[in-house]
Amino acid sequence: MQVIDTEARIRKQIAENPVILYMKGTPEAPECGFSRAAVGALQKVGKPFAFVNVLQAPHIREKLPKVSQWPTFPQLFVNGELVGGCDIILGMEADGTLQPLLEQAGSEA
Numbered sequence: 001m002q003v004i005d006t007e008a009r010i011r012k013q014i015a016e017n018p019v020i021l022y023m024k025g026t027p028e029a030p031e032c033g034f035s036r037a038a039v040g041a042l043q044k045v046g047k048p049f050a051f052v053n054v055l056q057a058p059h060i061r062e063k064l065p066k067v068s069q070w071p072t073f074p075q076l077f078v079n080g081e082l083v084g085g086c087d088i089i090l091g092m093e094a095d096g097t098l099q100p101l102l103e104q105a106g107s108e109a
């Protein structure tokens with residue numbers, strides 16, 4: 001029961017938020033360096049993003065890796081699709097692909 005509810009909750013969050021970061025802590029107070037680095041890259045772009053603090057959501061922390069097939073946090077989703085974790089986010093920041101991805105998020109085109 002809980003498993004189904006949690007998966008449905010995750011899918012709803014991902015569907016309803018064009019940019020959503022599953023992280024440890026909050027953007028204001030990250031509780032892990034990987035999450036802090038991911039937040040920093042997103043904030044530099046400046047596009048608003050939703051977040052879920054998985055340290056406050058143990059069922060999501062347990063279930064999301066099975067849903068997304070990605071084992072760790074942070075996890076960034078854009079337009080309903082997994083982008084990746086900290087390494088991928090920082091790589092995209094470095095090669096200039098993060099900004100355009102985030103800027104088109106939520107717009108049909």
Ligand SMILES: N[C@@H](CCC(=O)N[C@@H](CS)C(=O)NCC(=O)O)C(=O)O
Nearest residue numbers: 032034071072073074085086087088
């Ligand atoms: N190389 C990873 C680093 C992230 C990572 O290793 N996260 C670990 C430690 S914060 C994690 O989420 N472990 C599973 C867990 O804590 O639930 C990335 O690119 O995101």
Ligand code: FES
Nearest residue numbers: 024031032033034
């Ligand atoms: S909480 Fe220890 S590495 Fe992220």
